[in-house]
Amino acid sequence: MESPTSLSARLLELQRKHRSLDEEIKCLSDNPYQNQLLLQRLKKEKLRLKDNISWIKNALIPDLDA
Numbered sequence: 001m002e003s004p005t006s007l008s009a010r011l012l013e014l015q016r017k018h019r020s021l022d023e024e025i026k027c028l029s030d031n032p033y034q035n036q037l038l039l040q041r042l043k044k045e046k047l048r049l050k051d052n053i054s055w056i057k058n059a060l061i062p063d064l065d066a
Contacts, residue, residue: 004060007056010056014049014052014053014056015053016030017049018046018050021049023048024042025039025042025043025046026043027055
């Protein structure tokens with residue numbers, strides 16, 4: 001398992017990528033008929049990043065049952 005410091009750094013990187021994809025999706029959504037396939041791929045990637053962000057956040061929270 002990764003150290004909390006490396007997980008925090010990874011979390012920040014994933015959050016940055018997620019925001020970047022969000023901006024790109026918004027730009028493509030303004031003209032959705034231009035490249036629908038790319039838009040779908042970006043949305044799937046954004047969801048994958050969101051899942052990874054959630055997993056890392058859960059890993060950084062200490063287990064209260066211990």
